[in-house]
Every structure is written in structure tokens, then in C-alpha cells.
Amino acid sequence: MIEISNLTKSFSNEKKAVSDLSFKVNDGEIVGFIGPNGAGKTTTIKMMTGILKPDSGSIKINEFDMAKDAFEAKKIIGYISDSPDMFVKLKGIEFINFISDIYRVPNDVRAERIKYFAGQFGLEDVLDNSMQGYSHGMRQKMMIVAALVHNPAVWILDEPLTGLDPQSAFNLKNMMRQHADEGNSVLFSTHVLEVAEKLCDKVIIINHGEKLFYGTLDELKEKHGNNDLEKIFLEMMDNEKLL
Amino acid sequence: MRSYFSLVSVFRKAMKMDKPTEKSQKVKVALLGFIAIFFVMIPVAAGCGIFVNLITGSLSEVGKESIGIELILGFISLFTMVFALNVIFNEFYFSNDIEYLLPLPLRASQITGAKFTTAFLSENFMQFLLVLTSIIGFGLAYDMSFLQWITAIIGGFLLPVIPMVYCAIISLLLMSFTRIIKSRDTIRTMSVIVTFIILIALVLSLGSLRNLDFDNYINSVAEGKDAFAAIMRYIFPHIGFLIEAFAGGSVLGFLKYLGINILWIAVFLVLSELLYLRGMTGLNSAKVKESRKGYEKLLDKCKMKSVEKAYFSKEMKMLVRTPVYFSNCVAISFIWPIFLYVVVRVMNINYSLTELHNMYVENNSDFAVIMLIFVVGISIIMTAMNSLGSNAFSREGKNFSFIKYIPVSYKKQWNIKAAVSIVISTLSIYIYVLIFGIAIRIPVIHMLIYFVLTVLSCGIITYMGMLLDSMRPKLMWDDELSALRENNNTFFNMAVSILIAGVLCGGGALLHYMAGLEFVAIAAIILGVTVCLIIYFYIRSMTQGIKNVISLEEL
Numbered sequence: 001m002i003e004i005s006n007l008t009k010s011f012s013n014e015k016k017a018v019s020d021l022s023f024k025v026n027d028g029e030i031v032g033f034i035g036p037n038g039a040g041k042t043t044t045i046k047m048m049t050g051i052l053k054p055d056s057g058s059i060k061i062n063e064f065d066m067a068k069d070a071f072e073a074k075k076i077i078g079y080i081s082d083s084p085d086m087f088v089k090l091k092g093i094e095f096i097n098f099i100s101d102i103y104r105v106p107n108d109v110r111a112e113r114i115k116y117f118a119g120q121f122g123l124e125d126v127l128d129n130s131m132q133g134y135s136h137g138m139r140q141k142m143m144i145v146a147a148l149v150h151n152p153a154v155w156i157l158d159e160p161l162t163g164l165d166p167q168s169a170f171n172l173k174n175m176m177r178q179h180a181d182e183g184n185s186v187l188f189s190t191h192v193l194e195v196a197e198k199l200c201d202k203v204i205i206i207n208h209g210e211k212l213f214y215g216t217l218d219e220l221k222e223k224h225g226n227n228d229l230e231k232i233f234l235e236m237m238d239n240e241k242l243l
Numbered sequence: 244m245r246s247y248f249s250l251v252s253v254f255r256k257a258m259k260m261d262k263p264t265e266k267s268q269k270v271k272v273a274l275l276g277f278i279a280i281f282f283v284m285i286p287v288a289a290g291c292g293i294f295v296n297l298i299t300g301s302l303s304e305v306g307k308e309s310i311g312i313e314l315i316l317g318f319i320s321l322f323t324m325v326f327a328l329n330v331i332f333n334e335f336y337f338s339n340d341i342e343y344l345l346p347l348p349l350r351a352s353q354i355t356g357a358k359f360t361t362a363f364l365s366e367n368f369m370q371f372l373l374v375l376t377s378i379i380g381f382g383l384a385y386d387m388s389f390l391q392w393i394t395a396i397i398g399g400f401l402l403p404v405i406p407m408v409y410c411a412i413i414s415l416l417l418m419s420f421t422r423i424i425k426s427r428d429t430i431r432t433m434s435v436i437v438t439f440i441i442l443i444a445l446v447l448s449l450g451s452l453r454n455l456d457f458d459n460y461i462n463s464v465a466e467g468k469d470a471f472a473a474i475m476r477y478i479f480p481h482i483g484f485l486i487e488a489f490a491g492g493s494v495l496g497f498l499k500y501l502g503i504n505i506l507w508i509a510v511f512l513v514l515s516e517l518l519y520l521r522g523m524t525g526l527n528s529a530k531v532k533e534s535r536k537g538y539e540k541l542l543d544k545c546k547m548k549s550v551e552k553a554y555f556s557k558e559m560k561m562l563v564r565t566p567v568y569f570s571n572c573v574a575i576s577f578i579w580p581i582f583l584y585v586v587v588r589v590m591n592i593n594y595s596l597t598e599l600h601n602m603y604v605e606n607n608s609d610f611a612v613i614m615l616i617f618v619v620g621i622s623i624i625m626t627a628m629n630s631l632g633s634n635a636f637s638r639e640g641k642n643f644s645f646i647k648y649i650p651v652s653y654k655k656q657w658n659i660k661a662a663v664s665i666v667i668s669t670l671s672i673y674i675y676v677l678i679f680g681i682a683i684r685i686p687v688i689h690m691l692i693y694f695v696l697t698v699l700s701c702g703i704i705t706y707m708g709m710l711l712d713s714m715r716p717k718l719m720w721d722d723e724l725s726a727l728r729e730n731n732n733t734f735f736n737m738a739v740s741i742l743i744a745g746v747l748c749g750g751g752a753l754l755h756y757m758a759g760l761e762f763v764a765i766a767a768i769i770l771g772v773t774v775c776l777i778i779y780f781y782i783r784s785m786t787q788g789i790k791n792v793i794s795l796e797e798l
Contacts (some may be wrong), residue, residue: 101553
């Protein structure tokens with residue numbers, strides 16, 4: 001479960017990047033985080049993962065408050081950042097092992113999990129290579145494996161489908177669904193509205209750091225005349241411009 | 244031309260470190276800047292000026308007044324070439340902006356020209372300070388006219404152009420072979436090796452100056468008999484024209500100087516047009532060899548390590564496998580004995596091991612105290628020079644956020660990063676001390692004292708460097724070299740380190756020679772001071788340093 005209450009963040013006294021944002025990702029739910037570029041999605045995600053410190057508000061990851069129990073909270077988060085170019089001088093297998101060591105993945109399940117994820121994303125043949133030679137998509141797959149190898153309860157994924165081939169994207173979406181169905185929570189940001197429409201139980205739409213909508217897709221459609229998500233989103237952004 | 248100026252402006256902006264915003268940080272940065280300028284830059288520059296002034300004064304009677312300035316300008320040009328080679332390689336071929344520049348409708352010469360100008364402007368500051376003080380030293384002894392001063396200053400500012408053009412041409416030619424070599428990493432490693440070969444050749448050539456008698460040396464230079472000066476004149480003929488211009492007041496000499504600069508720039512731009520893109524197209528990243536062979540074995544090897552061991556191992560791998568970090572942070576730590584060799588050769592020190600042993604054991608502990616001071620001094624200076632501490636956070640670059648979201652305490656991460664620096668620095672110093680100690684049979688207890696002092700000295704500079712870097716790390720960079728070269732923290736750390744080394748080593752020498760204290764007493768005092776310093780920097784790191792890391796939001 002992720003519980004965000006009245007989260008606010010501003011940089012260098014400028015306009016608020018995130019303003020009084022509240023929402024909840026319940027166990028068993030996939031929530032899509034939607035908004036135009038610069039809306040505050042990544043800033044919110046970075047606060048949720050402990051990278052940025054909020055000016056005010058609270059973040060709870062399961063029972064752990066990020067302000068008080070950051071260490072425990074971080075242990076149960078699986079986070080994919082928006083940049084996959086991390087530690088590219090390491091071999092794929094070294095990187096996954098390093099992350100597994102950091103998150104204390106025990107010996108008896110480690111190889112099995114690496115094998116499973118490598119199979120899901122077609123990485124078996126390249127694990128023994130330096131990640132410097134990987135394509136953008138391959139690096140993104142490595143980031144996914146690294147984020148999930150410790151079997152975290154809460155998945156926080158910043159545009160996880162970027163750069164993935166269709167098969168890998170399909171597999172990741174299935175994994176997200178399965179993880180939520182097992183009683184865990186998944187939050188992911190995306191610009192691909194069709195994916196959000198098909199996959200998410202709820203969506204949060206933000207712009208200029210402020211929440212425009214939070215709820216189920218049915219509620220959204222009910223409110224905006226049964227259009228598809230793309231049309232509704234564009235309408236909402238147009239209305240924002242008029243304000 | 245507009246594209247060229249736009250590119251220069253963009254590259255210059257990308258290079259700059261952000262200015263501190265908080266008042267307390269502004270004060271700290273200003274203080275560090277003051278220390279760096281007044282305790283490092285000005286003394287070194289003034290030394291050059293005084294050297295030239297004295298030589299010019301003493302040789303003016305025999306009509307050879309320009310020998311001193313010629314030698315200094317030659318040395319500065321040579322060192323410019325050594326240090327610029329790696330920079331030019333990185334700027335031309337390995338910075339991340341290249342892949343965005345190549346698809347733009349720009350001529351190859353516009354890209355290389357703009358990158359060259361940026362490198363020239365950023366690398367030239369210290370060189371120009373040295374050239375300027377040397378010119379002042381010369382001018383004061385030689386009584387130059389206003390016009391001569393002007394030509395000297397303009398000419399001095401342009402001095403690094405030709406050495407840097409040489410670097411640019413070497414990189415263009417070497418990269419033309421990428422069609423054969425292809426791997427980006429191989430080329431990068433080759434550029435590092437070439438830089439090291441030139442540096443070592445330069446240092447060793449200085450070492451060939453046996454039993455230096457300064458008067459004889461100056462005479463041999465003046466008579467054109469000195470091999471080093473002769474080579475200088477051959478490699479850098481423009482220095483002769485510059486001296487002709489400002490020492491001889493020759494307008495023609497100045498025109499020749501400008502002409503030769505323009506000629507070399509033209510050659511470089513033409514070669515850029517011919518070779519730059521060709522070199523680029525042959526360049527690949529490391530090849531991915533797909534193979535499932537051994538996949539099961541690979542999985543079998545996946546065994547859990549402690550967080551400390553895993554993090555330490557990751558840091559080491561990143562340092563060793565990134566050519567820029569390997570050359571600037573690791574390899575550089577191990578080459579200091581080459582410089583020591585030069586000193587030994589120049590001073591014609593030629594003792595047998597037995598003689599050295601006797602000197603160490605007897606001789607009123609003079610030798611032992613000198614060795615103690617040397618070990619502390621070299622540990623401090625080399626740890627500052629390898630900058631493993633002062634760029635520990637800057638090296639993370641855009642991955643800095645990783646430090647924040649993993650479930651490993653900041654304290655632990657800080658100490659592991661420090662351990663990496665202390666281990667490499669200590670190893671690079673003590674391995675030679677140990678060999679020397681065994682060779683001349685230094686008592687074991689002394690060797691232990693040297694070891695403890697090496698670890699403590701490396702530790703002090705590491706924690707201090709990390710503390711400085713945590714204040715304002717350079718996290719936005721296009722290539723790894725920028726994280727090091729455009730990082731003021733390294734420079735500030737070096738400045739404060741020189742101060743600390745001065746106090747510890749100077750204090751130790753004074754206590755021995757003035758107050759008559761023996762080895763054990765001096766070792767105990769230095770040990771006490773270093774323990775106090777490391778406790779101070781450790782506590783500051785674990786409190787203020789960690790606060791700095793937490794508050795960093797340049798992500």
C-alpha cells in the first residue's frame with residue numbers, strides 16, 4: 001500500500017513542483033500516474049522513493065512512514081528510474097548480483113529469480129557482457145530485473161515500458177497484473193494512455209503539480225462523457241490551459 | 244561562424260559548476276578559493292617569475308638574457324601538451340553530446356573548432372598565470388617597452404594553442420584507425436597510454452640531467468648543446484618567434500609567431516574536415532557477444548556477499564574499468580616514484596643499500612625523520628592528487644540518486660567510498676615504502692609507524708575531500724573527465740592538503756632541526772595531530788557531510 005497525504009515540493013523558491021497531492025494505492029491495485037511533461041510525476045516518485053525530501057506532507061509505504069522509517073520503507077520498494085544508464089561498466093550479471101546483495105536476496109532463491117527474469121526479458125545470452133554494449137532497451141530490461149529481483153511488495157515504476165520490445169512490454173504488463181493480484185501495490189507513470197486504460201485499476205492525473213483526477217477509469221469516464229482516456233486527458237489539459 | 248560561436252557558448256555553459264546559493268556555502272567556497280589562489284596558484288606562479296627574473300638578470304651581462312624565459316615557456320608548452328591530450332580526446336570523441344551534434348548540419352571543423360576553443364579556454368587559466376608571471380619576471384629584469392609588454396602578453400595568452408593543436412592532430416590521426424580498432428574502450432585506453440608514455444618520457448628525460456650544475460646547464464643551453472632545449476626548439480619553434488617579438492622588439496617576429504599559430508590551426512581544421520567524421524563512423528561501443536554458453540555456471544556463481552563487500556567491489560570495478568578514472572585516480576597514484584627517481588638522478592644521490600641502512604640507523608636519526616616527513620607528505624599530496632575522495636560523489640553523476648533510494652545507510656555508503664580511496668592511496672604509497680624498507684632493513688617498528696601514518700594521512704585527505712565534494716558535487720557532466728577536470732572540489736582539496744602537508748611536514752622538520760627532537764618524539768606528535776584531524780573530519784563527515792548529501796537535489 002502507498003499512501004500519499006498533502007505532499008508538497010518546490011525547488012529554489014520557484015513555483016511548486018508538487019502541490020498538496022494526496023492519493024492512495026491500495027494492496028491489489030495498479031495505479032497509473034498520468035500527466036504531461038513537467039507535471040510533477042517524477043518529482044512525486046522521487047519523493048516516494050526517498051530521493052527527494054518533501055517540503056510538507058507524508059508518504060507511507062505499507063506500514064512505514066518515509067520520514068521516520070525510510071530504511072525499512074526502501075527495503076520493500078522496487079523502483080525503476082527514468083534513466084537506464086546506470087553502472088554501465090558492470091556486466092549484466094554483476095549488476096544484478098550487486099543489487100541482490102544490497103537488498104539481501106538469499107542464495108537459495110537468487111539464481112532462480114535471475115533465471116526467471118532473464119527468461120522473461122530475453123537476457124540469458126547477454127548477462128555475461130558489459131552493460132556498456134547494451135542497447136537502450138536492454139539496459140531498461142536490466143533496470144527492471146534489478147528493481148524486482150528482491151521481490152518487493154511495492155512497485156514504483158517511472159515510465160517502465162520506454163524502450164521495451166513488444167514481447168518484453170507484454171511480459172512486464174502481465175507481471176504487474178500478477179503482482180497486484182497477489183495483494184501487492186503497483187504505481188507506474190506513463191505517457192501511453194492505452195496501456196493505462198487497459199492495465200490500471202485507478203489513475204491519477206496531475207498537471208502543474210496539482211491533482212486533476214484520482215479514481216477508477218469508470219468514474220473518470222462517467223465524469224467526462226464515456227470518451228476514451230486519450231480524449232478525456234486531452235480535454236482536461238485543454239481546460240487547464242483555459243484556466 | 245555563428246554556429247561555431249553558438250557551440251562554444253553552449254559548451255562553456257555545460258562545463259560550468261553551479262554557483263552556491265546558500266550564504267554559508269558561498270562563504271566556504273570563497274574561503275577555499277582564497278586558500279587555493281594564495282597558497283597554491285600564486286606561490287607557484289611567483290616561483291616561475293622569480294626564477295626567470297634571476298636567470299635573466301644574471302645572463303643579461305653575457306647577452307643571453309632570454310634563456311630563462313625560453314626554458315620556462317618550453318616546459319609550460321610541453322606540460323600543456325601532456326595534460327591536454329586526454330582532454331582533447333575526450334572532448335572530440337567521448338563526450339555524450341557528440342551523438343546529438345553529429346546529426347546536426349554542422350561541418351566537422353565547426354564541431355572540433357568549438358570543442359578545441361572550449362578546451363583552450365578552460366585549460367588555459369593556470370598556464371596563462373605561469374606565463375604571465377614569467378613574462379613579468381623577464382620584463383622587470385630586461386626593461387621592456389610598452390609595445391613589448393603588449394606583444395608578450397598577447398603572445399603568452401596564445402602560447403598553449405600550438406601544443407593543443409598537436410594534441411588535436413594526434414587524436415584525429417589516431418582515431419582514423421578506428422576502422423581497424425573499432426572499440427571505443429580500446430581507443431580510450433590507447434589515448435590514456437599515449438598520455439602516460441609522453442609523461443613518463445618527459446619525466447625520465449629530466450632524470451637524465453645528472454649531477455646538475457646550474458651554471459654549466461645554462462651555458463650548454465645558451466650554446467645550443469643541451470639536448471632537452473634543442474628538442475624544445477624543434478617541437479615548439481614558435482617560442483623562438485615569440486621571444487624574438489617581445490625580447491627583441493621585432494614586429495616581424497610577432498607576425499611570424501601569429502602566422503605559425505594560424506598555419507597550425509588551419510592544418511588542424513583541414514584535417515578535421517578530412518578525418519573527424521571518418522574516425523567517428525568507425526567507432527563502436529563495447530561489442531555484445533551473445534552466448535548462452537556457461538549461462539548455468541554463471542547462475543551457479545551468484546552467491547550472496549555482505550553489503551560492504553558488494554558495494555566496495557562495485558566501486559572498485561567502476562574505477563578500474565572506466566579508463567578516465569583508472570588513469571586519473573588509480574594509475575596516477577602509483578607513478579610518483581618516477582618523479583622521485585628524477586630528484587635522485589638530478590641530485591646525483593648514489594648510495595649503496597648498506598650505506599643507506601647505516602645512515603638510517605645512525606646519523607642522529609636525520610634520515611629516519613626525513614623519511615617520516617616524506618611518507619606523511621607524499622601520502623597527503625598523492626591522496627589529494629588522485630582525487631578519489633574529492634570526486635567520490637561527483638563520479639556518480641546522474642546516478643547520484645542511487646545513493647538515496649537503496650536501503651543502505653548514508654553512513655555506511657560514505658565509509659565504503661572512503662575505504663576505497665584509503666585502500667588505493669595507502670597501497671600506492673606503502674608498497675614502495677615497504678620495498679624500500681625491506682631493501683635497507685628499516686626496523687619493523689618504524690615500518691609499522693609509517694604504515695599507520697600513511698593510512699591516517701590518506702584517511703584525513705579522503706574524508707576532507709568527500710566533505711568538500713558533498714557540499715557541491717559536479718553531478719551534471721557529459722563525460723567522466725568533466726567530473727574530474729571541471730570539478731573545483733579537487734582543486735580546493737589539493738590547496739587545503741598542501742597547507743596540511745606544510746604544517747605537518749614543516750612542523751616535523753622544525754621540531755627536529757630547531758628543537759632537536761628525535762624520530763620517536765616527532766612520530767608521536769605527528770601521530771597525535773593526524774589522529775585528531777581524522778577524528779575531526781570523520782565526525783564532520785558523519786554529521787554535516789551526510790546532511791549535505793541528504794539535501795542535494797541536483798537530480
